[in-house]
Amino acid sequence: MSPFCEDYDFELEHVASVITATGAKRILIQLPEGLQKCSEVVVSELRKHAGSDVDIFVSLNPSYGACLVDEYTADSIGADLIVHFGHLEYPYYKPRKRTIFIPVEYRGADRDKILNVLMSVCADEAGKVCLVTTAQHIKLVNEVVHALAKHCSIEFRDTILGCKPANTWGCGKTVVIAGGKFHCITQALYAINDDVLCLDPYTYNLWNPKKDAERILRVRYWKMYNARDARKWLLIDGMYGQSRPEVLHRITELLRNQDRNYVVAKVLRLDEYVLRNIGIENFDAIVVLSCPRIAIDDLEHIEVPVLTPGEALMLLEGKLEEYRYPW
Amino acid sequence: MSPFCEDYDFELEHVASVITATGAKRILIQLPEGLQKCSEVVVSELRKHAGSDVDIFVSLNPSYGACLVDEYTADSIGADLIVHFGHLEYPYYKPRKRTIFIPVEYRGADRDKILNVLMSVCADEAGKVCLVTTAQHIKLVNEVVHALAKHCSIEFRDTILGCKPANTWGCGKTVVIAGGKFHCITQALYAINDDVLCLDPYTYNLWNPKKDAERILRVRYWKMYNARDARKWLLIDGMYGQSRPEVLHRITELLRNQDRNYVVAKVLRLDEYVLRNIGIENFDAIVVLSCPRIAIDDLEHIEVPVLTPGEALMLLEGKLEEYRYPW
Numbered sequence: 001m002s003p004f005c006e007d008y009d010f011e012l013e014h015v016a017s018v019i020t021a022t023g024a025k026r027i028l029i030q031l032p033e034g035l036q037k038c039s040e041v042v043v044s045e046l047r048k049h050a051g052s053d054v055d056i057f058v059s060l061n062p063s064y065g066a067c068l069v070d071e072y073t074a075d076s077i078g079a080d081l082i083v084h085f086g087h088l089e090y091p092y093y094k095p096r097k098r099t100i101f102i103p104v105e106y107r108g109a110d111r112d113k114i115l116n117v118l119m120s121v122c123a124d125e126a127g128k129v130c131l132v133t134t135a136q137h138i139k140l141v142n143e144v145v146h147a148l149a150k151h152c153s154i155e156f157r158d159t160i161l162g163c164k165p166a167n168t169w170g171c172g173k174t175v176v177i178a179g180g181k182f183h184c185i186t187q188a189l190y191a192i193n194d195d196v197l198c199l200d201p202y203t204y205n206l207w208n209p210k211k212d213a214e215r216i217l218r219v220r221y222w223k224m225y226n227a228r229d230a231r232k233w234l235l236i237d238g239m240y241g242q243s244r245p246e247v248l249h250r251i252t253e254l255l256r257n258q259d260r261n262y263v264v265a266k267v268l269r270l271d272e273y274v275l276r277n278i279g280i281e282n283f284d285a286i287v288v289l290s291c292p293r294i295a296i297d298d299l300e301h302i303e304v305p306v307l308t309p310g311e312a313l314m315l316l317e318g319k320l321e322e323y324r325y326p327w
Numbered sequence: 328m329s330p331f332c333e334d335y336d337f338e339l340e341h342v343a344s345v346i347t348a349t350g351a352k353r354i355l356i357q358l359p360e361g362l363q364k365c366s367e368v369v370v371s372e373l374r375k376h377a378g379s380d381v382d383i384f385v386s387l388n389p390s391y392g393a394c395l396v397d398e399y400t401a402d403s404i405g406a407d408l409i410v411h412f413g414h415l416e417y418p419y420y421k422p423r424k425r426t427i428f429i430p431v432e433y434r435g436a437d438r439d440k441i442l443n444v445l446m447s448v449c450a451d452e453a454g455k456v457c458l459v460t461t462a463q464h465i466k467l468v469n470e471v472v473h474a475l476a477k478h479c480s481i482e483f484r485d486t487i488l489g490c491k492p493a494n495t496w497g498c499g500k501t502v503v504i505a506g507g508k509f510h511c512i513t514q515a516l517y518a519i520n521d522d523v524l525c526l527d528p529y530t531y532n533l534w535n536p537k538k539d540a541e542r543i544l545r546v547r548y549w550k551m552y553n554a555r556d557a558r559k560w561l562l563i564d565g566m567y568g569q570s571r572p573e574v575l576h577r578i579t580e581l582l583r584n585q586d587r588n589y590v591v592a593k594v595l596r597l598d599e600y601v602l603r604n605i606g607i608e609n610f611d612a613i614v615v616l617s618c619p620r621i622a623i624d625d626l627e628h629i630e631v632p633v634l635t636p637g638e639a640l641m642l643l644e645g646k647l648e649e650y651r652y653p654w
Contacts (some may be wrong), residue, residue, distance in 0.1 A: 028593075037606035040559065043590050060563070060594035060601050072399040073593045076570060232367065236387070243403060263370050266355075266400045267387035269596055274387050279364035 001045075005038040007108035008136075012042065015083055016049030018100055024081035026055045028074045030063045032086035035104060042085070062269050063087075064291070065162035067241030069095040088135045090161055093241030103135035106179075109201040114144055117199055117206050118175065122152035127172015130157040132187060134178045137201055141177055163292050163326045165190035175199055181212065182293070188213035189296075189325045216296060217323055223295075223305040224315045230284035230305070233262040236270060238290025247289055247309045247327060254316035270294055272302065280304045287312040292326035328372075332365040334435035335463075339369065342410055343376030345427055351408035353382045355401045357390045359413035362431060369412070389596050390414075391618065392489035394568030396422040415462045417488055420568030430462035433506075436528040441471055444526055444533050445502065449479035454499015457484040459514060461505045464528055468504055490619050490653045492517035502526055508539065509620070515540035516623075516652045543623060544650055550622075550632040551642045557611035557632070560589040563597060565617025574616055574636045574654060581643035597621055599629065607631045614639040619653035 019027060027046075031039060039058045046056055057077050059070040066087035074082050074097050082099040089101045122129050129152065133141045138159065145156045158166035160176065160183045168174045168187075173195045176184040184198035188209035199206050233255055237248055248264065255262050263283075267274055270290060280286075285305050288294045292308040299306040307315070310324035346354060354373075358366060366385045373383055384404050386397040393414035401409050401424050409426040416428045449456050456479065460468045465486065472483045485493035487503065487510045495501045495514075500522045503511040511525035515536035525534050560582055564570055575591065582589050590610075594601055597617060607613075612632050615621045619635040626633040634642070637651035 033604045036604040037609065039592070039605050040561075040590055040609040044588065056591070058590060058592040058605075060592045060597070060605060073566065076566060077593065234367075239400065239403060261371065263367055263385060264383070265366070265385040265387045266404065270387075277360045277363040278366050278385075278387060282364065282367040 001041045002038075005035075005041050007106060008035065008038065009105040009107055010038070010042055010045075010085060011102050011104075012045045012049055015100070015102060016046060019046075019050040019054060019081065022081060022098070024079075024098075025053070026057070026077060026079045027081050027083060028057050028059055028070060028077060028079040029083045030059045030068075030070055030085060032063050032065075032104075035086050036060070036063075065241075066090040066101060067093055067162065067291075069093075069097075069099050069240060071095050071097055071240060086135060088159055088161060090164075090241050095240070103138060105139050106136040106201065109137070109140055110204070111140070111143065111147075113204045114140065114177075114199070114201060115147055117204060118144060118148060118154070119151065121173065121175060121197065121206070122148060122154055125152075125173045127153070128170065129154045130166075130168050130171035130174045131155070132157050132160055132166040132168070132174060132176050134160055134183050136179070137177050140201065160186055162186070165325075168194060173197065176209075177201055181209070182297070184209045185212055185216070186293070189216065189323070192217065192323065219300060220296070220308075220311060220323065221320075223307060224311050224320065227285035227305040227307060227315060231260055232283045232285075233260055234265060234278065234283040234286045235262055236265045236267060236286065236288050236290065238270070239266065239268045242290035244289045244309065247313075251287060251289075251309070251312050251316065254313075258316065271298065275299070275302060275306075285312075328368045329365075332362075332368050334433060335362065335365065336432040336434055337365070337369055337372075337412060338429050338431075339372045339376055342427070342429060343373060345410075346373075346377040346381060346408065349408060349425070351406075351425075352380065353384070353404060353406045354408050354410060355384050355386055355397060355404060355406040356410045357386045357388075357395075357397055357412060359390050359431075362413050363387070363390075392568075393417040393428060394420055394489065394618075396420075396424075396426050396567060398422050398424055398567060413462060415486055415488060417491075417568050422567070430465060432466050433463040433528065436464070436467055437531070438467070438470065438474075440531045441467065441504075441526070441528060442474055444531060445471060445475060445481070446478065448500065448502060448524065448533070449475060449481055452479075452500045454480070455497065456481045457493075457495050457498035457501045458482065459484050459487055459493040459495070459501060459503050461487055461510050463506070464504050467528065487513055489513070492652075495521060498522075500524065503536075504528055508536070509624070511536045512539055512543070513620070516543065516650070519544065519650065546627060547623070547635075547638060547650065548647075550634060551638050551647065554612035554632040554634060554642060558587055559610045559612075560587060561592060561605065561610040561613045562589055563592045563594060563613065563615050563617065565597070566593065566595045569617035571616045571636065574640075578614060578616075578636070578639050578643065581640075585643065598625065602626070602629060602633075612639075 067090045085102045086104045148154045165187045176198045179202045287307045295306045295308045394417045412429045413431045475481045492514045503525045506529045614634045622633045622635045
């Protein structure tokens with residue numbers, strides 16, 4: 001196994017035992033984009049553990065979260081088990097086919113360095129310090145809380161599921177333990193006045209997401225302002241757990257009541273290429289219903305305002321005072 | 328309607344009559360990537376013709392050919408009719424859901440200019456001149472053959488369906504009437520020694536694809552040469568009519584017999600981004616089963632050899648003398 005893949009716990013013996021126990025013969029595996037480079041080792045290790053009569057397929061369709069369990073590919077190959085690596089089950093979406101979720105814990109973090117950083121945060125905070133994290137660091141966070149509990153008021157609150165923030169009611173300070181910026185900004189956008197810090201367990205960098213969140217909000221309000229008189233709307237819904245018929249219904253109802261026109265589109269993987277094909281110039285505003293972060297992170301530079309579902313609802317309902325994230 | 332979209336015949340009154348006759352209430356429409364910019368006008372015109380109680384969704388998933396009828400999206404929205412624009416039905420794949428195929432004739436071509444070019448080709452050719460074309464120019468080609476039949480030996484032979492060339496047995500010369508290079512190169516690769524010319528009905532340019540086809544073949548043989556000792560293979564299959572279980576079975580059997588390793592992946596939309604995620608460096612050779620043109624047109628520059636199914640079979644069966652396209 002490559003050093004990169006060795007740092008992650010794919011729980012392959014556990015997966016193999018599920019395969020054996022369920023008698024599954026055709027398996028579809030999914031890995032998040034950042035871990036797909038371990039596909040080759042995961043498949044060959046699984047073949048060793050589960051036996052060579054098990055057919056294993058790798059889905060390379062989007063696997064940005066547990067909202068995207070690749071049910072159609074599983075159906076089309078006749079899979080009897082989906083193994084979805086790297087995410088925890090999404091509470092608002094249950095795949096119809098038997099699916100196991102393997103969190104894939106990152107084992108490479110230096111516990112002492114994490115402890116030192118959190119000890120100093122704890123020492124400075126009068127209220128309760130709440131830790132939230134992603135699927136990759138649950139064991140780490142449990143260990144850290146256990147070690148620090150005698151020194152200060154600290155708890156493991158919850159996991160962030162992609163665009164879904166954790167409820168941090170009653171916390172003095174929230175520390176998000178996650179790599180990169182994505183998950184920490186999810187938490188910061190959710191409640192802009194909360195006291196949130198981010199700790200990257202790959203670099204041990206402690207940073208404050210407030211400036212990023214404020215910059216994003218300035219851009220978001222400017223997008224909404226530019227969409228205020230939009231006549232022709234493009235509403236883009238997603239697939240699987242990224243299909244949101246209720247939100248779509250609310251938005252189309254508001255648009256019809258306000259005599260605005262719309263086209264409803266569906267797509268599994270949305271990027272600028274897809275928007276350029278349908279012709280951005282044909283629309284005055286675009287709403288991405290599949291995932292509220294596509295508008296913010298990927299399509300901010302598009303010349304026509306691309307809104308999240310929460311922003312579209314704020315604008316169409318005329319309630320602009322409080323930023324609504326994600327819906 | 329924009330001038331661009333006006334030049335194409337979407338047969339919207341015919342589509343509306345099918346919607347009315349079948350009592351369809353939820354429609355999924357698909358347009359080829361190059362015509363998706365007409366989505367907004369197609370949807371609003373259809374709403375006018377078919378009534379406002381019909382729900383219309385636009386699929387923005389890949390629509391590169393009639394091999395990609397978006398059945399899963401149709402299922403997920405509960406569509407009772409799919410309208411697939413711009414392609415003729417693919418003979419090797421029937422969608423399970425009711426689907427109508429609308430060729431979308433290009434109406435902007437100048438008949439006289441086309442006739443003049445073909446008249447001079449006919450005058451120079453002793454044998455029979457066979458015309459082949461795509462869904463967009465069938466009426467045009469029929470009219471041209473009708474007008475020229477009294478002057479020379481000419482016939483409308485067949486349509487090219489994306490990667491599937493036309494059989495031109497008995498033709499002295501084949502003229503492919505199609506925009507761009509894609510379809511004409513399909514025909515030239517299929518039988519490299521045939522006498523093929525290409526006529527672009529958008530620019531009236533008559534050109535010979537032999538140099539393009541020969542350059543492609545030099546590259547293809549170099550790719551096969553570099554894959555000859557490959558141990559770790561990545562086999563990428565597609566969805567819908569781009570899923571090829573029989574070809575996959577033949578290739579995996581050959582790989583197993585030769586003690587080579589492989590991973591099988593499935594994806595709807597394949598591009599370099601998808602390959603970079605799974606880690607090109609983990610494999611010695613890649614085979615794209617979904618569409619034989621992805622390896623040739625899109626992934627030629629990848630540092631690991633990316634082969635078509637036909638090339639993989641040539642190499643693994645040791646039959647390199649005759650180039651096999653598409654399978």
